[in-house]
Amino acid sequence: MNKRKIDEHRRNGKKLIAKFTIDLITKLLSESRREILTMDRMLAKRIRLTKTTWYDVDSSRDILDNIFVRVPVKSLLQLKAVYKRWHSVISSPSFTKLQLSLSKEKPAFILYPYVDEVTNVYMVNADGIMTEKVTLPRCENLSFLSMICSYNGLVCFTNCPWVPDSGMTEVDLTDLEIRICNPATRKVHLLPAGSSSEKEPVAGVAFGPSEYKVFRIFHTKTESQDSCPECEVYTPSTGAWRGIGSVPQFPMHDHNIFVGGKVYWFLPSEEDHRTAGSILSVDMEENFRVIELPDEVTAHAFLANLDGHLCLIAIYDDDLIMDIWLLKYNNEAYYWERKCSDYIPYSTIEGTDAAAGRKNEIFIITTEHYFLYDIGRRTWIELDFAEAFDRNCPAIFSYTESLLPCNGSLGPEV
Numbered sequence: 001m002n003k004r005k006i007d008e009h010r011r012n013g014k015k016l017i018a019k020f021t022i023d024l025i026t027k028l029l030s031e032s033r034r035e036i037l038t039m040d041r042m043l044a045k046r047i048r049l050t051k052t053t054w055y056d057v058d059s060s061r062d063i064l065d066n067i068f069v070r071v072p073v074k075s076l077l078q079l080k081a082v083y084k085r086w087h088s089v090i091s092s093p094s095f096t097k098l099q100l101s102l103s104k105e106k107p108a109f110i111l112y113p114y115v116d117e118v119t120n121v122y123m124v125n126a127d128g129i130m131t132e133k134v135t136l137p138r139c140e141n142l143s144f145l146s147m148i149c150s151y152n153g154l155v156c157f158t159n160c161p162w163v164p165d166s167g168m169t170e171v172d173l174t175d176l177e178i179r180i181c182n183p184a185t186r187k188v189h190l191l192p193a194g195s196s197s198e199k200e201p202v203a204g205v206a207f208g209p210s211e212y213k214v215f216r217i218f219h220t221k222t223e224s225q226d227s228c229p230e231c232e233v234y235t236p237s238t239g240a241w242r243g244i245g246s247v248p249q250f251p252m253h254d255h256n257i258f259v260g261g262k263v264y265w266f267l268p269s270e271e272d273h274r275t276a277g278s279i280l281s282v283d284m285e286e287n288f289r290v291i292e293l294p295d296e297v298t299a300h301a302f303l304a305n306l307d308g309h310l311c312l313i314a315i316y317d318d319d320l321i322m323d324i325w326l327l328k329y330n331n332e333a334y335y336w337e338r339k340c341s342d343y344i345p346y347s348t349i350e351g352t353d354a355a356a357g358r359k360n361e362i363f364i365i366t367t368e369h370y371f372l373y374d375i376g377r378r379t380w381i382e383l384d385f386a387e388a389f390d391r392n393c394p395a396i397f398s399y400t401e402s403l404l405p406c407n408g409s410l411g412p413e414v
Contacts, residue, residue: 100153107358107398109125109358111394112394113391120136121147136183136188142177143160143171145158148255160177178191178234187406203215204263215231217251218232264281265281274299321343323340324362339375369382
């Protein structure tokens with residue numbers, strides 16, 4: 001980039017910041033009673049931003065933080081390139097924490113249609129409007145790429161790798177590639193290979209205050225048919241897998257939810273392995289536990305994070321009813337509390353493919369439609385996205401835009 005373009009880039013960046021400065025400083029002043037009169041005088045005189053005022057803004061870390069934290073991540077990445085002062089502010093762990101805390105107040109959804117040879121994810125805001133399409137970098141030519149969880153802006157994708165020398169026509173079902181991605185920053189981190197497995201492994205991610213942990217559950221290659229599945233853990237600080245022993249049962253699939261410091265997977269019932277019978281959980285201290293489900297469970301059951309609580313969404317095709325349960329804990333025991341029950345607005349001909357929770361709303365994907373259900377109002381809204389795309393086993397999760405790094409420690413302040 002030549003000097004002329006660099007100077008133009010800086011001027012555009014300062015114009016953008018100046019606009020945010022005028023609006024946000026006025027707002028910040030209005031929140032302080034001591035500054036109400038000053039704010040009124042500023043509004044009456046319509047003061048323009050002078051060089052002296054801009055120097056005061058640019059030299060104040062608190063003001064810069066309050067300005068930048070309201071800027072979308074995509075714009076923040078551009079502003080980091082303007083000059084070193086802004087790069088230092090936006091790159092700091094304290095700002096990453098501040099941006100995440102504000103972003104958590106406005107969670108959205110991330111949708112992955114799971115279309116062969118297409119690695120696009122779609123952002124859907126709280127009103128059910130598709131706002132952005134993101135193409136995941138370095139994810140081309142991957143087989144059976146699945147989105148298995150989302151938390152604090154980090155998303156985990158897994159896929160079975162191609163068998164060497166197969167010409168990308170055969171996959172290894174006993175192996176699993178695991179990627180931690182940040183769609184907002186367009187960063188992707190491929191984890192190292194895990195231990196050999198007799199069957200296809202599953203994974204789950206727990207997010208701690210300083211870094212995440214990836215749990216990989218697999219079957220060891222042994223002559224014994226009754227051997228328990230094993231688990232190993234990956235942390236960014238070590239960059240390696242560490243075995244932690246056996247686990248009670250093997251999950252149905254690798255879609256998992258992280259809520260309240262624990263990762264949750266469905267476990268198959270003994271009567272029908274296509275239907276969930278219980279839940280396997282693990283916490284950051286690597287303690288596993290099996291939790292029973294309510295007596296009436298359907299094959300169309302989904303786990304979701306509903307405003308910080310583990311939620312069970314059960315669709316009963318025969319009755320056209322949806323039940324929403326919350327997992328509660330009291331007197332050292334877990335129990336399920338039915339939050340609501342309502343009729344679904346689609347027929348039994350349609351299958352329910354995926355579901356996710358966001359505050360007081362449930363996002364439902366069927367074979368033909370997209371719905372947003374408001375729990376408080378008991379209302380259904382059918383969504384009509386402008387961009388049409390095919391879908392095959394779609395995945396939907398709540399999503400919070402963030403600056404968190406996907407390839408290392410989250411930092412001591414995050």
